Amino acid sequence: MxxxxxxxxxxxxxxxxxxxxxxxxxxxxxxxxxxxxxxxxxxxxxxxxxxxxxxxxxxxxxxxxxxxxxxxxxxxxxxxxxxxxxxxxxxxxxxxxxxxxxxxxxxxxxxxxxxxxxxxxxxxxxxxxxxxxxxxxxxxxxxxxxxxxxxxxxxxxxxxxxxxxxxxxxxxxxxxxxxxxxxxxxxxxxxxxxxGSTTPDVPLPAPKRPKVSLARLREAARTNPGMPGTPITYDGVRVWEAALVDEGLLAKGRLDGHFGSDTQEATSRWQERCGFRGRKPGQPADGIPGSASAGLLGAKHGFDVIA
CATH class of the missing domain: 3.40.80.10 (Peptidoglycan recognition protein-like)
Known part of the structure; x- marks a missing residue:
């Protein structure tokens, strides 16, 4: 008891x-x-x-x-x-x-x-x-x-x-x-x-950081939002979307690894939060991950962006 x-x-x-x-x-x-x-x-x-x-x-x-x-x-x-x-x-x-x-x-x-x-x-x-x-x-x-x-x-x-x-x-x-x-x-x-051992006094080893390919992420972002049928899938998209959920930019229910239009809009809002804008005045950011905005999201949420 x-x-x-x-x-x-x-x-x-x-x-x-x-x-x-x-x-x-x-x-x-x-x-x-x-x-x-x-x-x-x-x-x-x-x-x-x-x-x-x-x-x-x-x-x-x-x-x-x-x-x-x-x-x-x-x-x-x-x-x-x-x-x-x-x-x-x-x-x-x-x-x-x-x-x-x-x-x-x-x-x-x-x-x-x-x-x-x-x-x-x-x-x-x-x-x-x-x-x-x-x-x-x-x-x-x-x-x-x-x-x-x-x-x-x-x-x-x-x-x-x-x-x-x-x-x-x-x-x-x-x-x-x-x-x-x-x-x-x-x-x-x-x-x-x-x-059976003494109480440990050492912390857990550092976890391995996920690696996300910027090229594959950009491919999904350019193709999936308007693509009929089966979208391009890539595990790195889930990592990206989970970070956007943590930022409050993407609804939890849209975390599906497909980089649909909601993910593109959330990425655009992240880019604008980082100071990026569209090519023309008043135009929103394009929602296609770039090296700078992707690197900032990865640094904040524990993944590495690779080429």
């Missing part, structure tokens, strides 16, 4: 474990406690988000969506290895799960197959949502996997739990698949190894 950590203790434990922690707004007072009890705490649950883009992911996990109000977890672990604290208290992340699984987590023994939805998991588990599309193809950067390991170990270390107190959503509720792309057995092995 473990009462929940105080919010300040939770954040401090993550930082002591060497994590970069981002406190989002009034996270410590953002919860669903009016809907039911929170605690005693018995474990940590890991999820994937089925999203792309750090800001979009953090906002969704903080605010929730129609039919499922936020917070949807306590911490969001983005692909760069940062932990964004979005809520603290009861959160809509675990749902109803198997009481046999809960007993195994409490006893820190092997997990049975989850085949019931009888027990309130939101009451008993800390939740970490991890940015990933969950399709089995979206990669898990090494820095993100290490952050998941460290975050789970931080909570276990503070409570005196071992790695068997950490489970995936797929091990709790029938029909769930998250997290997909790594196994919880492997993650628990990593967490166990970390808990």
């Amino acid at each position: 473990a009462p929940p950590l105080a919010a300040a203790q939770f954040a401090a434990a993550l930082r002591v474990e060497g994590l970069t922690v981002v406190e989002v707004g009034d996270w410590a007072g953002h919860h669903r406690n009016a809907m039911g009890p929170w605690g005693p705490m018995h474990g940590v649950m890991i999820h994937h988000t089925v999203t792309r883009g750090s800001q979009l992911t953090v906002d969704l996990c903080r605010d929730g969506y129609t039919g499922l109000p936020g917070p949807l977890c306590h911490g969001v672990i983005t692909k760069d290895g940062k932990v964004h604290l979005v809520g603290y208290g009861r959160a809509n992340h675990a749902g109803l799960g198997d009481d046999d699984v809960l007993r195994a987590v409490i006893a820190e023994t092997s997990l049975p197959v989850d085949d019931e939805r009888t027990t309130d998991g939101n009451r008993h588990f800390y939740g970490f949502e991890c940015e990933n599309l969950g399709d089995g193809e979206d990669p898990w950067p090494a820095v993100q996997l290490e952050a998941i390991e460290r975050a789970a170990a931080a909570v276990c270390r503070r409570h005196g739990w071992n790695e068997r107190s950490v489970i995936g959503h797929l091990e709790w509720q029938p029909g769930k698949t998250d997290p997909r792309g790594f196994t919880m057995a492997d993650m628990r092995s990593r967490i166990g190894a970390r808990l």
Whole structure:
């Protein structure tokens, strides 16, 4: 039986474990406690988000969506290895799960197959949502996997739990698949190894910065807005669009990797924000990424623009 950590203790434990922690707004007072009890705490649950883009992911996990109000977890672990604290208290992340699984987590023994939805998991588990599309193809950067390991170990270390107190959503509720792309057995092995060592005093390694081809970005910008049929696709467009979403220039729903007319208009507004204008007086910027405006967006949002 473990009462929940105080919010300040939770954040401090993550930082002591060497994590970069981002406190989002009034996270410590953002919860669903009016809907039911929170605690005693018995474990940590890991999820994937089925999203792309750090800001979009953090906002969704903080605010929730129609039919499922936020917070949807306590911490969001983005692909760069940062932990964004979005809520603290009861959160809509675990749902109803198997009481046999809960007993195994409490006893820190092997997990049975989850085949019931009888027990309130939101009451008993800390939740970490991890940015990933969950399709089995979206990669898990090494820095993100290490952050998941460290975050789970931080909570276990503070409570005196071992790695068997950490489970995936797929091990709790029938029909769930998250997290997909790594196994919880492997993650628990990593967490166990970390808990067997002394508390780390070194930060996570710096994440690798995405590289975006300016030539391919310009090709998509010139072709896709007015092109019938299947547009040119390029992963760098998603990186570009995610940065525009973070700047508040592009609606989240238009982040599709297609560089459509909305993305071109958002790019034009970014160019004007950088001081660029059209060729004629009063004419808006053309919305075709140039080296200067692209370099400025990349420098601000963590990607490198290459030729």
